[in-house]
Amino acid sequence: MIKVNENFLKLKSSYLFSEIAKRVSSFQEQNPEKSIIKLGIGDVTRALPKACIEAFHKAVDELGSDKTFRGYGPEKGYDFLREKIADSDYGSVNIDADEIFVSDGSKCDTGNFQELFANDITVAVPDPVYPVYVDTNVMAGRTGDNAEGRYQGLEYLECNQANDFVPALPSKPVDLIYLCFPNNPTGTVATKEQLKLWVDYAREHKALILYDAAYEAFITDKEIPHSIYEIEGAHEVAVEFRSFSKLAGFTGTRCAITVVPKTCMVYDSTGAAHSLHALWNRRQSTKFNGVSYPVQRAAEAVYSQEGRRQVKELVDYYMNNASIIKEKMTSLGFTCTGGTNAPYIWINSKSDSWTFFDLLLNKAGVVCTPGAGFGTCGEGYVRLSAFNSRENVESAMNRIAEAL
Numbered sequence: 001m002i003k004v005n006e007n008f009l010k011l012k013s014s015y016l017f018s019e020i021a022k023r024v025s026s027f028q029e030q031n032p033e034k035s036i037i038k039l040g041i042g043d044v045t046r047a048l049p050k051a052c053i054e055a056f057h058k059a060v061d062e063l064g065s066d067k068t069f070r071g072y073g074p075e076k077g078y079d080f081l082r083e084k085i086a087d088s089d090y091g092s093v094n095i096d097a098d099e100i101f102v103s104d105g106s107k108c109d110t111g112n113f114q115e116l117f118a119n120d121i122t123v124a125v126p127d128p129v130y131p132v133y134v135d136t137n138v139m140a141g142r143t144g145d146n147a148e149g150r151y152q153g154l155e156y157l158e159c160n161q162a163n164d165f166v167p168a169l170p171s172k173p174v175d176l177i178y179l180c181f182p183n184n185p186t187g188t189v190a191t192k193e194q195l196k197l198w199v200d201y202a203r204e205h206k207a208l209i210l211y212d213a214a215y216e217a218f219i220t221d222k223e224i225p226h227s228i229y230e231i232e233g234a235h236e237v238a239v240e241f242r243s244f245s246k247l248a249g250f251t252g253t254r255c256a257i258t259v260v261p262k263t264c265m266v267y268d269s270t271g272a273a274h275s276l277h278a279l280w281n282r283r284q285s286t287k288f289n290g291v292s293y294p295v296q297r298a299a300e301a302v303y304s305q306e307g308r309r310q311v312k313e314l315v316d317y318y319m320n321n322a323s324i325i326k327e328k329m330t331s332l333g334f335t336c337t338g339g340t341n342a343p344y345i346w347i348n349s350k351s352d353s354w355t356f357f358d359l360l361l362n363k364a365g366v367v368c369t370p371g372a373g374f375g376t377c378g379e380g381y382v383r384l385s386a387f388n389s390r391e392n393v394e395s396a397m398n399r400i401a402e403a404l
């Protein structure tokens, strides 16, 4: 008899964004004449930058000739891309190209990374949180059942208006800490001083921080750190994730960056230290065959002069959408967070978040993400995403103003 991994049975029946998609398509079936504007899932809508497309085409053509054909690439990514990333993104924080892994997405990497750790570690997650961090630890068997929206055994770090959605250090010792700045879903950022508290904590407790910086390109405030490695000591205790998805429109193309410094250690039951970099490399070379060559060439083009200009234009476009959303929702009397250093606007919905989701869908034909889907502290909030056309964002704001 084939037996199930019972940890999967602890999970909520569907992933948040699948649940939203299900509700939206059922609404659309019942109301085929209604036009729906999706500001729910953070999926980009604008074309890939021209520089990326040109590089992509050229690389595909190379695969069409025996002389320039490439088969399996290096699991960690081609040197040409890792060197560009190291120089351009991490040149000022002493990260070497060899410490960079190119992958097919930060969702996969933030989800997979926990495989390297023992099952009896204590895991801390912010609440609200990107569900992937929680669900993958549930699948691995690191939690008990879900009771009232929280899994037993996880340490939830509450984020609310009172702490500006930046979590305080845990009250009990933890071993693995997930942080995400600019934050998904709240759009908040952390200052150097706030991150230093976490780095110091991790060093003191021999803990590890998984730092999701997928939205770093959207930071506009000059004082806000773009990388956790701007904090002294972080190279010993933090792994950082970045992505080409939102930066350059690669959500469907798939390319991301995971930085595992060679100075990061993980400990066995005798207390002996092991290289985290070596273990992640071992994991990736066993389970992953690298990102396709044309995609890596397209990602490399982000770092060309033209690519940089085009990517900035994309980011600015979405950030203008974010200001429009934030301004309108504020003028309608809602308290909003985010939207200035992140493409997400976190809105106090003044009511139950799924009720507000249904209200926006039914009355305005606008899809948001209910905050409750991100954790118990997300109840009473919804998230609007700035990833859409200007026209749709303006129209969504007008429809919401009329509907409320």
Ligand code: MLT
Pocket: 040, 041, 042, 043, 107, 184
């Ligand atoms: C979101 O809407 O939170 C994002 O699309 C998540 C992701 O990038 O996987």
